[in-house]
Amino acid sequence: MHSFLTFSHCSGIHQWEETLTLTQGTLTFAGTLFSVCQQETCLAHFLAGQYQEACTLLKGDYVGCFVSSHVVVFWKTQTSNRTLFYRRDGALVRWSTTPTDLIDSLDDFTRTGLHACCWGENAWIYQQLHWTPAGYAVVLTPERETVFPLQQPSLQKSQFPRRSLQQWAEEAFSRLCQAVHPLVACQKTIGVLLSGGIDSSALAAALVYQGASVIGYHFAHKQNAANERSFAQAVCTTLNIPFRWIPASIGPDYLLGYLSQTWIMPHPYGHGGYRWFEQIADLMRQDRVTIAVTGRYADTAFGPLERYSIADILSAPLPWKERWNMLLHSLSTNWELPDLFRSFLHSDSLINSASFSRSDHVLDQPKHRADFLSALPNRSFLTYSPFATERSLDFSPQDLATEELWHHYGIEIFHPYSYEPIQEFAAQLPYAYRFFPFQGQKITKPVLRLAFAHLLPPEVLRRVRCLWLNVPGQTLCLNEHLLLAKLLGSDDAWVVRLGFVNQERLRQVLTDPSRLRANSQTLIATAMVELFLRQHSISSLLQ
Structure with missing residues (x-):
């Protein structure tokens, strides 16, 4: 029998005080628990200081928080979509699954991050916040902060020497x-x-x-x-x-x-x-x-990763008949013979990072065209390793x-x-x-x-996916160029006042259909940043 329980939000505030004498603790969750019958056992482990045992006891896709008089513990299961953000201000600890709950002033946002978001980058904008990584727990005490991994699955190699x-x-x-x-x-x-x-x-x-x-x-x-x-x-x-x-x-x-x-x-x-x-x-x-x-x-x-070569076919534990057929069929593709021969070495790949869509990359050049945006001051900001990639399963x-x-x-x-x-x-x-x-x-x-x-x-x-999925965005920009001009090009637009958008260059882009298409992705990304700033009324960023 499976039990299934979903919690929508997790947030809180805690301040350590010398006079606090509570011995019990509280548990809160955000996400989904697949089994809810062991919460009392989980709490007992926490009260005994057995944090790793407690964090791995309840199965599901969730983030959890344990609070007692002397410790605060955050953890996130490996597959949770929720992320627990927190900040420490002296003896005060605040946390929430919604980062805007923890924002106090302009110092909590980074202009560089907002600027990068206009370029369509997956950039982080909350410089004062920390978060609990997927598959980890964070233990906070008045003196220190400790991060440790939860139990990870044992990813062992196949026991089958040759598998079809x-x-x-x-x-x-x-x-x-x-x-x-x-x-x-x-x-x-x-x-x-x-x-x-x-x-x-x-x-x-x-x-x-x-x-x-x-x-x-x-x-x-x-x-x-x-x-x-x-x-x-x-x-x-x-x-x-x-x-x-x-x-x-x-x-x-x-x-x-x-x-x-x-x-x-x-x-x-x-x-x-x-x-x-x-x-x-x-x-x-x-x-x-x-x-x-x-x-x-x-x-x-299931798909190709960062490389694929003839050496992968030769070295894999495949039945010999399948190996031979794959080698023959590789000659029927549009790969050129010199490339095929070079790929007999693992170091030479027949595919590259541009061959397939990937989200875990570090960019030296912008991935989208943005003729109307000012240049980013620091491209090294766009290193995404702390954030979500298809490999890290993080947020x-x-x-x-x-x-x-x-x-x-x-x-x-x-x-x-x-x-x-x-x-x-x-x-x-x-x-x-x-x-x-x-x-x-x-x-x-x-x-x-x-x-x-x-x-x-x-x-x-049999489908070989080859669609132009950027066409709807291009059509939107072509049809709504006047709306974009008003939203992004007016003197009171946040992206103009912050120096992200050059009004004259924006006007040139919006009046040229070919440039509209080429800039459609960054136009939409910049519009979303403008809407974000309007919703949050972050006027202090201008100071």
């Missing part, structure tokens, strides 16, 4: 079903954010196979170059589950709709999908869906905005590909089975595709 693609696929199917089982056991309807790609499609199939009640949700673009609706609908038809979709808005409400809300974004969001997530969340609330899953983290679990500054959005609508989001059964599997999966040359094509995630070939429609399995 089919065997890997069968294991992948079992692992994904195992990963979603705690969600199925809650016996609630589960919403799947269904793009129509293999990641979310396989997730929906695993949930249906386990007997869950599932609804597929999709935002469809009017532009054919970005429209994936037919794939998502085919998945729902094949799995016999309801298909709910909304036309993704690119009208004036895309930006100005946020100003009428009673809630406040805790961080600027620099991507084009924020309004679409809001539309999906509203639809889920109408359907009384409170649990949703995404295909996030499947890229690094993303920009994702704080979407997490707050889901919570506002009463929805808890889960990413099953980050769960232990999948991560253990990913640690064993050879590079050679993450990327598969076949009949002139380069097939990504072949193991995941084969694992669910018996449940998903052929068009999804």
